[in-house]
Amino acid sequence: MGEIQKNEIYLSDIELNNLSIHFAIACKRIRDENYILLPPEDFEGIYTKKEYKVAEKIVKKVESSFDVCFPAQEIAYIAIHLLGMNKIATTNLSQQEFETFVDNELRDIINEIIMKIDERLKLQLKNDKELFIALGLHLRPAINRLRYGMNMRNPLFDEIKAKYPLAFDAAILASKVLKNRLEIEIDEHEIGYIALHIKVAMYRQQMNQDVKRCIIVCASGSGSAMLLKYKLQAKYFNQLIVVDTIDYYRLNQTTLEQIDFVITTIPIESKLPVPVIFVNTILGTKDIEQIEDCLQDRDKDKVVYVKEELIFLHQELETKEGTIQFLVNELESAGYVDDSFGKSVLERERLSPTSFGNLVAIPHPMSPHTDETIWAICTLKKPINWGENRVQFVCLLSLGKNKTPNIEGMYDYLIGMIDNEKKVKQLINCENKKEFLEILNNID
Numbered sequence: 001m002g003e004i005q006k007n008e009i010y011l012s013d014i015e016l017n018n019l020s021i022h023f024a025i026a027c028k029r030i031r032d033e034n035y036i037l038l039p040p041e042d043f044e045g046i047y048t049k050k051e052y053k054v055a056e057k058i059v060k061k062v063e064s065s066f067d068v069c070f071p072a073q074e075i076a077y078i079a080i081h082l083l084g085m086n087k088i089a090t091t092n093l094s095q096q097e098f099e100t101f102v103d104n105e106l107r108d109i110i111n112e113i114i115m116k117i118d119e120r121l122k123l124q125l126k127n128d129k130e131l132f133i134a135l136g137l138h139l140r141p142a143i144n145r146l147r148y149g150m151n152m153r154n155p156l157f158d159e160i161k162a163k164y165p166l167a168f169d170a171a172i173l174a175s176k177v178l179k180n181r182l183e184i185e186i187d188e189h190e191i192g193y194i195a196l197h198i199k200v201a202m203y204r205q206q207m208n209q210d211v212k213r214c215i216i217v218c219a220s221g222s223g224s225a226m227l228l229k230y231k232l233q234a235k236y237f238n239q240l241i242v243v244d245t246i247d248y249y250r251l252n253q254t255t256l257e258q259i260d261f262v263i264t265t266i267p268i269e270s271k272l273p274v275p276v277i278f279v280n281t282i283l284g285t286k287d288i289e290q291i292e293d294c295l296q297d298r299d300k301d302k303v304v305y306v307k308e309e310l311i312f313l314h315q316e317l318e319t320k321e322g323t324i325q326f327l328v329n330e331l332e333s334a335g336y337v338d339d340s341f342g343k344s345v346l347e348r349e350r351l352s353p354t355s356f357g358n359l360v361a362i363p364h365p366m367s368p369h370t371d372e373t374i375w376a377i378c379t380l381k382k383p384i385n386w387g388e389n390r391v392q393f394v395c396l397l398s399l400g401k402n403k404t405p406n407i408e409g410m411y412d413y414l415i416g417m418i419d420n421e422k423k424v425k426q427l428i429n430c431e432n433k434k435e436f437l438e439i440l441n442n443i444d
Contacts, residue, residue, distance in 0.1 A: 027068050051082040081141050102136035110135045113174040131201035146184045154189035162356045164199045166411045171195035188352050216245040217264035224281045261294045305375045311433050312378040320386045327376045327396040341369045353387025360418045361386050364397040373400040379428045
């Protein structure tokens, strides 16, 4: 620890712990004469780096304490770890420094990872340079570790998987690309680390989203229309632009191409291509709630993905596979999916069980199989084993090929359900579908 601090190498507590574990494993391997054999290109230029000098000093102390001798390649491997960890903590990394550390092949792999994520999950991450760099700096040392079976425990794994299921699915897609390209197995804990980088990018995108654009339709004169306009712009100055205030008769002459929604003080019966919010000129609490729902892409009907005919209560099913097959069969019988759907769901399940605690599992396929997002739900008479958890509420999710409006909002809703023990128990105990839908729709 002293050498690391003295040389201004920045490691988190977790990284420091992982490094200690690596030294313990390395000592055992070296005593057994089971050495790491890295190709020369993997440590090209490492010997001249500050991190190699630091690794040498640490190794000398370890050698004297544990009576073991580290070859140069083992020291180089530790230096790669230090270099990767230190770079991750460096925010002002130049393109040249990045390219020195991350080679062309890995940059190409990261491009494929981001392309696959955007293609399957529509997260629109392809222009996020920070994500590209973060993945490069993380994966360079991680790939070397994984090649030699040196998996690192992720203490945040359970929380990442439960709280960030969309980012975790994106990380699973990344693991498949790495397996196909490099023939290395990525374990769940490493997938969790990749998911964290993707979630940061998702937060970054959320923060950088453009403000919403609306028009106001008002029949009571320009004075009241302007009052409403300025009140909205003052309240939501960094979230909303009022493009225009118009009378009702001008509505059919106005293009709504760049408009996110319409706010109106008079009823509009004609169907418009954007949401319409009917409010009072003097905004009340319910009016504000409606506007904020649109600003945050919240859907008041939280169960738009659930069809009554795809709800099955108190089923007598005894295994994970049997439960998945039951729901898959129902979707197939209803004509929503073909016979490739079930195989994809089971493939995803083999990579990482989709049970999240609190008796809930959300199995789903690796890729979209339906045009629109759809859920098929069943509750079980008795809990069953599902990975390391017990499960009694199962939501089979099929993410649509068409972009799901506010997909993150949908996942946030699912997380809210997983976290709400009282509501889950109410859903499991429901006797009829109407009551079931009412409870689903009232989960915050």
